[in-house]
Amino acid sequence: ETGVTQSPTHLIKTRGQQVTLRCSSQSGHNTVSWYQQALGQGPQFIFQYYREEENGRGNFPPRFSGLQFPNYSSELNVNALELDDSALYLCASSRAGTGTAKNIQYFGAGTRLSVL
Amino acid sequence: EDQVTQSPEALRLQEGESSSLNCSYTVSGLRGLFWYRQDPGKGPEFLFTLYSAGEEKEKERLKATLTKKESFLHITAPKPEDSATYLCAVQASRTSGGGADGLTFGKGTHLIIQP
Numbered sequence: 001e002t003g004v005t006q007s008p009t010h011l012i013k014t015r016g017q018q019v020t021l022r023c024s025s026q027s028g029h030n031t032v033s034w035y036q037q038a039l040g041q042g043p044q045f046i047f048q049y050y051r052e053e054e055n056g057r058g059n060f061p062p063r064f065s066g067l068q069f070p071n072y073s074s075e076l077n078v079n080a081l082e083l084d085d086s087a088l089y090l091c092a093s094s095r096a097g098t099g100t101a102k103n104i105q106y107f108g109a110g111t112r113l114s115v116l
Numbered sequence: 117e118d119q120v121t122q123s124p125e126a127l128r129l130q131e132g133e134s135s136s137l138n139c140s141y142t143v144s145g146l147r148g149l150f151w152y153r154q155d156p157g158k159g160p161e162f163l164f165t166l167y168s169a170g171e172e173k174e175k176e177r178l179k180a181t182l183t184k185k186e187s188f189l190h191i192t193a194p195k196p197e198d199s200a201t202y203l204c205a206v207q208a209s210r211t212s213g214g215g216a217d218g219l220t221f222g223k224g225t226h227l228i229i230q231p
Contacts, residue, residue: 031217033218035219035221042203042222042223042224043203043219045219045220048218055217058218090160094217103148103217104162105150105162105217105219107161107162109159
C-alpha cells in the first residue's frame with residue numbers, strides 16, 4: 001500500500017508568480033484535503049476535494065484553487081503569490097464512506113514553498 | 117468557529133519522566149478528535165482518533181483520553197525517539213446540505229526528551 005506522495009519537495013518562487021503543487025492519494029482513498037502550515041503553527045485547512053469537486057473550503061482567497069483527477073490525485077494552484085504564502089503545503093487523503101475509518105486523514109511529507 | 121488550544125507550547129522531559137499534553141477544544145458538534153505526531157520537515161503522522169467522551173486509546177508509551185471539553189495525551193516513560201511536535205485536531209459534524217471534513221488544528225506541543 002503506497003502512502004501519500006507530494007511533489008515537488010521544495011520550490012522557490014517570486015512574488016506575483018503562479019505555482020502548482022501535486023499530490024497522489026494513498027491507495028484506496030478517494031478524498032483529498034490541502035493544508036497550509038506556517039512555521040511554528042498548526043496546519044490550516046485550505047479545501048477538500050471529493051469526486052473531483054470542491055467539497056468545502058477554509059478561510060483562503062479564490063487565488064487558491066485546486067483540482068482532483070479521476071485517479072484521485074490532486075493539484076493545488078496558487079496565483080499571484082504573496083510573501084505570506086511561504087509555508088509548508090500539506091496534502092492529506094482519506095476514504096469517504098461508512099465506518100469511522102473514513103474520518104482519518106493521512107498526510108504526505110509536504111511541499112516547502114518559499115516566495116521571494 | 118471551531119477552536120483548538122494546546123498546552124504547554126513546549127515541554128522538556130528527562131528520559132523516563134512521564135507527563136501529559138493538553139488539548140482544549142470548542143466545536144459545533146464533535147465528529148472526531150485526532151492526535152498527530154510531526155517530526156521536523158515532515159508531514160503529520162496519525163496517532164489516534166477519539167469520537168466520544170470517555171473514550172481512551174493506547175499505543176506503546178502513548179495514551180489518549182477524551183472529555184467533552186478536552187483531550188489529554190499521556191506519555192509514560194518516554195524515550196528520546198518520542199521527541200517531536202504533537203498536534204491535536206478536531207473535525208466538526210457536517211451540517212445538512214454541505215460542509216467540509218477539514219480538520220482544525222492547534223499549534224502543537226513541542227516535546228523534547230533528554231537522555
